[in-house]
Amino acid sequence: MQFISPNELLTALPAVINERLGPHLQRVRLEAGRILFDVGATIDYAYFIRSGIVSLLLDTENGDSVEVAMAGPDSVIGFLEIVTKNEALFRAQVQIAGEALRISARVLQAAIKQESQIYLPLLGHSHILNKQFVQAVACHHFHNINQRLARWLLLARDRTRDGAFKITHEAIAHILGVSRSGVSSAAGQLQTKGLIHYARGPITLLDPGGLEALSCECYRILSRTIMSLPPSDKFG
Numbered sequence: 001m002q003f004i005s006p007n008e009l010l011t012a013l014p015a016v017i018n019e020r021l022g023p024h025l026q027r028v029r030l031e032a033g034r035i036l037f038d039v040g041a042t043i044d045y046a047y048f049i050r051s052g053i054v055s056l057l058l059d060t061e062n063g064d065s066v067e068v069a070m071a072g073p074d075s076v077i078g079f080l081e082i083v084t085k086n087e088a089l090f091r092a093q094v095q096i097a098g099e100a101l102r103i104s105a106r107v108l109q110a111a112i113k114q115e116s117q118i119y120l121p122l123l124g125h126s127h128i129l130n131k132q133f134v135q136a137v138a139c140h141h142f143h144n145i146n147q148r149l150a151r152w153l154l155l156a157r158d159r160t161r162d163g164a165f166k167i168t169h170e171a172i173a174h175i176l177g178v179s180r181s182g183v184s185s186a187a188g189q190l191q192t193k194g195l196i197h198y199a200r201g202p203i204t205l206l207d208p209g210g211l212e213a214l215s216c217e218c219y220r221i222l223s224r225t226i227m228s229l230p231p232s233d234k235f236g
Contacts, residue, residue: 007048007049007050007073007074007075007076007101008073008074009048009074009075009076009121009122009125010048010101012121013118013121014117016115016117017115017117017118017121020111020114020115020118021103021108021111021118024103024104024107024111025048025101025102025103026101026102026103027050027099027100027101028047028099028100028101028102029097029099030049030051030052030054030094030097030098030099030100031094031097032094032095032096032097032166032167032171033093033094033171034093034094035091035092035093035094036054036077036078036092036093036094037078037088037091037092038088038091038092039058039059039088039089039090039091040087040088041087041088042086042087042088042105043078043081043082043086043087043088043105044104044105045078045102045103045104045105046076046077046078046079046082046102046103046105046108047076047077047078047092047100047101047102048075048076048100048101048102048103049071049072049073049074049075049076049077049098049100050073050098050099050100050101051073051098051099051160052072052094052095052096052097052098052099052100052160053070053071053072053094053095053096053098053156053159053160053165054070054071054072054075054077054092054093054094054095054100055067055069055070055071055092055093055095055174055175056068056069056070056071056077056090056091056092056129057090057091057092057093057174057175058090058091059091060177064173064174064177064178065091065174065175065177066136066140066174066175066176066177067136067152067174067175067176067177068090068132068133068136068137069090069129069132069133069136070132070152070155070156070159071092071129072158072159072160073159074125074159075125075129076122076125077092078092078105079108079122079125079126080122080123080126082105082108082109083108083109083112083119086105093174095156095167095171095175096156096160096165096166096167097166098160131222132222135218135221135222138218139151139216139218140176140177142216143216143218145176145178145182145183145185145186146186146189146190146214147214147215147216148176148216148218149172149176149183149186149187149190150190150195150211150212150214150215150216150219151215151216151218151219151222152172152175152176153196153203153205153211154205154208154211154212154215154219154223155219155222155223157205157208158223163204163205163208164202164203164204164205165202165203166201166202166203167201167203168201169183169184169187172187187203190211190214193210193214194206194207194210195207195210195211195214196211
């Protein structure tokens with residue numbers, strides 16, 4: 001029987017691949033703040049995200065962190081590392097609570113040896129993440145906090161398909177690579193403009209169009225790259 005999942009990447013794979021992976025996928029809850037794997041660690045599981053947001057983070061020289069890619073319901077994380085040296089290049093941390101289907105590294109490696117066509121669609125997804133890495137570097141260097149916050153909120157809305165979600169200022173500070181006070185100031189300005197409403201965690205996007213006008217071009221680039229294509233084109 002074919003395995004069916006709301007993860008867009010899994011549904012885009014050929015039926016034979018779903019049938020091979022399906023019995024080995026374990027449903028897990030993703031709690032906000034949970035670290036799925038850290039830089040330099042051996043990865044035990046690949047995660048197909050069903051809901052919520054997971055950030056791939058890098059530490060900066062001054063001890064802060066910054067998000068280099070956002071993983072949502074169209075994503076698998078840990079795959080590329082597992083099939084190469086199995087050493088995590090980034091810290092994967094849950095930012096918005098959700099669910100995932102995970103598969104052990106050992107089972108995934110064995111499945112790829114038996115069914116090589118599993119590899120190419122998932123490798124294609126890794127290419128999408130690489131595009132995010134490049135854009136994140138440019139965004140962090142050239143754009144101000146307000147622009148980057150607007151961009152992240154819009155992408156989070158697109159990924160969660162919800163204009164309201166819970167995330168702390170501390171988490172956003174780690175994502176954007178700025179101070180918590182800087183996030184509070186930026187969020188306050190967006191609220192004053194009537195673009196968002198926030199109160200101790202919950203953030204509601206009141207005017208997505210206004211946020212897009214304020215955001216840098218990185219939102220539009222990433223939105224076209226990741227969100228506008230149907231699943232069959234994203235990962236083929």
